[in-house]
Amino acid sequence: MTINPVYIVGAGPGDPELMTVKAMRVLKECDVVVYDRLVSDKILDLLGEKTEKIFAGKAARDHHMLQEEINALLVKLAKDGRKAVRLKGGDPFIFGRGSEEALHLADNNVAFEIVPGITASAGCGAYGGIPLTHRGMATGVRFVTGHCRDGVHLDLNWKSLADPDTTLVIYMGLINIAKIRDELIKAGLPADTPAGAIERGTTEDQRTILTTLKELPDCIEAADLKAPSLLIIGRVVGLAPDLGWYIPPMDCDVEAGQ
Ligand SMILES: C[S@@+](CC[C@H](N)C(=O)[O-])C[C@H]1O[C@@H](n2cnc3c(N)ncnc32)[C@H](O)[C@@H]1O
Numbered sequence: 519m520t521i522n523p524v525y526i527v528g529a530g531p532g533d534p535e536l537m538t539v540k541a542m543r544v545l546k547e548c549d550v551v552v553y554d555r556l557v558s559d560k561i562l563d564l565l566g567e568k569t570e571k572i573f574a575g576k577a578a579r580d581h582h583m584l585q586e587e588i589n590a591l592l593v594k595l596a597k598d599g600r601k602a603v604r605l606k607g608g609d610p611f612i613f614g615r616g617s618e619e620a621l622h623l624a625d626n627n628v629a630f631e632i633v634p635g636i637t638a639s640a641g642c643g644a645y646g647g648i649p650l651t652h653r654g655m656a657t658g659v660r661f662v663t664g665h666c667r668d669g670v671h672l673d674l675n676w677k678s679l680a681d682p683d684t685t686l687v688i689y690m691g692l693i694n695i696a697k698i699r700d701e702l703i704k705a706g707l708p709a710d711t712p713a714g715a716i717e718r719g720t721t722e723d724q725r726t727i728l729t730t731l732k733e734l735p736d737c738i739e740a741a742d743l744k745a746p747s748l749l750i751i752g753r754v755v756g757l758a759p760d761l762g763w764y765i766p767p768m769d770c771d772v773e774a775g776q
Pocket residue numbers: 531532556606607608609610611612613614636637638639642688689690691716717718719720721745746747748749
């Protein structure tokens with residue numbers, strides 16, 4: 519029996535038109551898709567009726583299938599001769615565990631291909647009018663996670679992250695937003711550094727708030743932002759009022775959230 523390679527595919531941040539041509543091709547050719555919670559319904563609607571869809575349901579605190587179960591499932595599907603796609607939100611190699619799954623496939627002698635996707639920071643930056651770098655404002659950008667396993671203290675290198683010359687993008691940062699704000703200010707990042715949060719970026723439900731680092735937690739609370747949301751901190755956020763072209767940002771009524 520032929521063992522087909524497993525395609526580990528990035529679906530992008532939500533807008534189906536942001537998927538790559540290669541992602542579209544492998545989705546059309548496969549017969550089973552194992553997908554995560556972050557893959558939008560509009561993308562799932564593109565799958566053929568005969569394609570089996572298996573929900574692996576990953577969210578920060580709600581793991582529908584354990585990672586080990588997903589790993590084992592991918593190996594089994596391939597060894598059963600299925601044409602399997604592992605479909606993930608954003609890019610599989612950015613906070614996506616695509617590499618863990620690929621390592622497991624390799625350990626079990628199953629070939630794989632990685633199809634990159636537009637990661638949330640690129641999508642949210644573009645649709646939020648926030649360039650992640652801009653001459654004279656940000657010489658670089660850092661992607662960090664604001665989430666850690668339950669019971670584990672969020673321990674980032676705050677001194678190095680508190681750099682006013684680079685943009686800081688925080689994935690999964692809502693739960694620890696007050697700590698993130700406090701640590702960055704303590705490490706020297708000015709409290710009035712522009713900061714924003716984007717919920718469901720690139721979808722028709724996108725919501726954006728624009729504020730300062732100091733006010734970011736209160737503003738997020740006032741707007742009642744939920745996951746998936748991305749935090750962007752840095753001077754470049756100040757360009758959003760001029761560069762925003764998609765859904766306008768919300769007013770941040772901090773008083774209302776208190
Ligand atoms: C487990 S990580 C997966 C990241 C994904 N692999 C990527 O490259 O974008 C999930 C986090 O990504 C961010 N995220 C993903 N899609 C998003 C979207 N459409 N809008 C805002 N944030 C998003 C949120 O911070 C969310 O909590």
